[in-house]
Amino acid sequence: MLTHAVQATDGAARAGVLRTAHGEVETPVFMPVGTAGTVKAMTADAVRATGARMVLGNTYHLMLRPTAERVARLGGLHRMMDWHGPILTDSGGFQVMSLAKLRKMDEQGVVFRSHIDGSKHALSPERSIAIQHLLGADVTMCLDECTPFPATEAEAANSMRLSMRWAARCREAFVPRDGHGLFGIVQGGVYPDLRAESVAALRAIGFEGYAVGGLAVGEGQETMFRVLEATVPLLPADRPRYLMGVGTPADLVGAVRRGIDMFDCVMPTRSGRTAKAFTRHGALNLRNARHADDGAPLDPDCACPACARHSRAYLHHLFKAEEMLGPMLLTWHNIRYYQDLMRELREAILAGRFEAAAAAIESGWNAAKEPAA
Known part of the structure; x- marks a missing residue:
């Protein structure tokens, strides 16, 4: 399976090595976002030249176009996009909630219409894991509901508990392979007790890594850091910790200070285009x-x-x-x-x-x- 070895700590900050099927990655690490199989405005050689060793792809976008099945027929996402290092794939849940049209969510998953052509699709925990397997992801993410901000404590609790039930189904659906791993995602909004409940549920299931989701969605940096301070110490010390969708350079420094190992965000690429x-x-x-x-x-x-x-x-x-x-x-x-x-x-x-x-x-x-x- 995928492993992470912590080499040194300084306060809560950690330096380590993530070992995957497509090579080792030193942490803390920032992963450029290659949503649809490309880091926008960059060739793969250019991305490598920046020093990046790991990138992110996205289940939602790739399942719609060109489809995960086509990517698999073409040799997998690594081959198709000429990326020889590790790839982490986001489960698609955030994009379904933010981009898809006429979505309907229930215990089974989400049914939605594509933002591209209006075609109807279903995304369940099992289907999300299957798509990421077809893509060939080194790190697969559980399907979850990204709890919106603001949300009441009751809303955040219901959302988080649904995500935890989905996480258990993702664990069952995931096919273990050497150098590959499945990450659970901590939810719970800005409520420390709910975050703690989510961590406990994920630890009981057991994952190769743990992500903190549902942050940088409007709550502000101070609140985000406060949530990290309450959440990160509860995570297993021997597993990688990934803060999803973050962020500014100041966010990164503050999150490393609080024990986060992995990051992704569209900010450097989107900002470069503007x-x-x-x-x-x-x-x-x-x-x-x-x-x-x-x-x-x-x-x-x-x-x-x-x-x-x-x-x-x-x-x-x-x-x-x-x-x-x-x-x-x-x-x-x-x-x-x-x-x-x-x-x-x-x-x-x-x-x-x-x-x-x-x-x-x-x-x-x-x-x-x-x-x-």
Whole structure:
């Protein structure tokens, strides 16, 4: 099965190695999002060049187009998208709730109409696991209901308990293979007692890893961190911990500080397509006129092509001219920045200086004074 070895701790922060069927991944790790079998605006070689070793695909999008069965016939998701490292697949539950039309959910699962063409589909725990198996995922996620925010305690409890029943069915449906694993997802909204109940239910079932879901959905960073502080210590210390759909660089530092090992988020890629760049000196908006005559690099300490070969003025020009190279270069830069951030945090944990490194990183972000959006 998939394993995770913790190599060092510094406070609650952890550095480790995740071992999968498609290689080892050092943690903490940020996984670029390749929702539909591609990290937007990037080739697989470009993603590898950023330092990324693990990416995410999505059950909902791939089951609709090109279909999981077609992906399997073509040799699996790794081969189709030319990605030789590990792949984690999201179960599709979040997208069903947020994108699908005319959805109907009950104990069996969800029936919905595609946001693409209105065609009718059913997604049960068993079907989600089967799709992820066809895709060839190294890490398979349980189907769950992402509890909306805000939700009353009763609403959050009902939602969480349904997800726990689905988790047990996912465990039964999952086919164990060497180097592959199934992750359970902790739900419970912003209620610590419900989060604790969810952890207990998942631990009783037993999973190769544990994710914290239902956060970064509008509750705010302070509340998210408070939920993590109540939840993460309850998770098994010998299993990887994954915070789903998070987030900003500040979110990542704060979550690593609280014991999270794995992350994914569309933010670096989506921001790259809208002229927002994350740097060690804060976030910058390359559409801003102040960059029009700036011959300096975006970040002189970054080795990505956007920084090593081009000026801020050129990047500004690309976005003003609506040239596709602009989003490509900034996406590359942002993913590289996230990978560099994870590496810096990992090295600090191994050296026993996490808090000093985190403080220096956070101080650097305050240097940017311009609007970032």
